[in-house]
Structure formats: C-alpha cells, structure tokens
Amino acid sequence: MSSDDAWPPLPPVQTGLRCRCPRCGQGHLFNGFLTLRPSCEVCGLDYSFADPADGPAFFVICFACIPSVALAVWIEVAFSAPYWVHLFTTLPFMLLTCIPPLRPLKGWLVASQYFYKAEEGKLVRSEQVSSNDNLPHPRSV
Template sequence: MSDQDYPPQPPIATGLAGRCPRCGQGKIFDGFIALKPRCQSCGLDFSFADSADGPAVFIMLIGGFIVCGLALWLEVSFEPPWWVHLFTTFPVALIVCLGMLRPLKGVMVALQYHHKAEEGRLER
C-alpha cells in the first residue's frame, strides 16, 4: 500500500503517542527510545527517520529552564545547604529530561514523515 491509501495523521498527536506517522496504529518505539525497523500495522519502513540531536536540544532548553528556575527559586527563597539541591533539583532534572525524551523524539519522527524531510543533496 502507498501513502495515499492512508488518511493523513496529525504529526504532533501521533508523535506524542509514539504511533506510526502513516497509519496511526503501530508503535514506532522498540524499547525506550530505539525505533523499530518498521510499523507492524502498515509496514512503513522507519529508516527515513533521523531525529539526531533535535529532541536533545529542545529538552536542554525547556528542561534547563524548568530545573534552573526551580534551583534559583529554592536558593533565593530558603537558602538551603548544597545537599538539599542535590536531593531536590537532581531528581526533577532526571524526571523532566527523561520524561520529555521519548515524546519529543516521536514528534520529530512524525514531523519528518509529514513534511517528507530527507537528507540534503547537492544538485549538479
């Protein structure tokens, strides 16, 4: 079956859910963030997907804002010893960063499919 045989899927919703960007049914992840080779429902080959460092950049920006904001607020409001930061800010950083990694990678893969993104080539 070709891409025209499937109704268009919303890339953000399918990416956040970790579903196939073509059919919206099959799962794209094999493990935590490793992509499956193909969709078990429609057979879409996921070799086109190369999210590279895109999700990591967004996570650093968004997660860094949240975690640094928390650490600054904690320091200014309570002036705790350093070990309080270790036991509060560090777990929040892990939860925020790891919690956003899989959904953002799914969104990047779905957007690549939706916009037919591929590696650039020089024309001669």
C-alpha cells in the first residue's frame, strides 16, 4: 500500500498545520523543531521531494515581524522608552509572534508541495519542441 493512488488526498491545511505526513496524515514530518524526517514512520513516504526553502521565514517576516516592529516604534515614539522597556516588551512579543508559526508554516508548505505535486521547473529541449511541431497550436483550435 505504498502507492500514492491507494491513499485518499488529504487537505494540506489539515495535515500541514498539524505537522503530519501529507499522504497518510498519521506520521510526523519533523525530527526536531524544523528538521524534516527522511520519511514517514507510518506509510514510508520519502520526504526528499519537500523543499520549502525560505517560504516559512518569508511569511513570518511579512505577517509577524512587521507588527512587532510597529509595536517597538509605537512604544519608542509614544513613551520615549529606555532600552530595558523594549527588552521586556518588544523582544518577547517579537519572539512569540515569529518563532512558533515557523513549524506549522513549514509543515503546510511541505504538505502543499505533496498535494499539488509541485516540482522543480524544467526547460524544454529543442528536440522535444520539434517533435511536437505537428500538434495544433492551442489558439488555433
């Protein structure tokens, strides 16, 4: 039962945010905080297809760091706060809004790559193009 056809498709949000295997929904995605396992311990899915790259960090920067910086600027402008105030207000707020979302976001991106069968783009070689010359152009149909 290792074929992908034997498993029902599971929504990426359901499996990814829970950090579960995108194929079976039972196995774990991570060994540590952000380290992907080599494969699922339940269904054996090889996770080598997954490459979320900087996606989780990008989303955290866009949706968590900007409000954190806005809070720091507001505290500074409104109260002319000393550094120790920022140390006890802005720093914990920034850490709590930036670090916890990284793992579920990475899980969601890995599950989305599996669900939508995302893969690296490939260039079409000239001999492949010439063999398809006898096919009608999509706009001419």
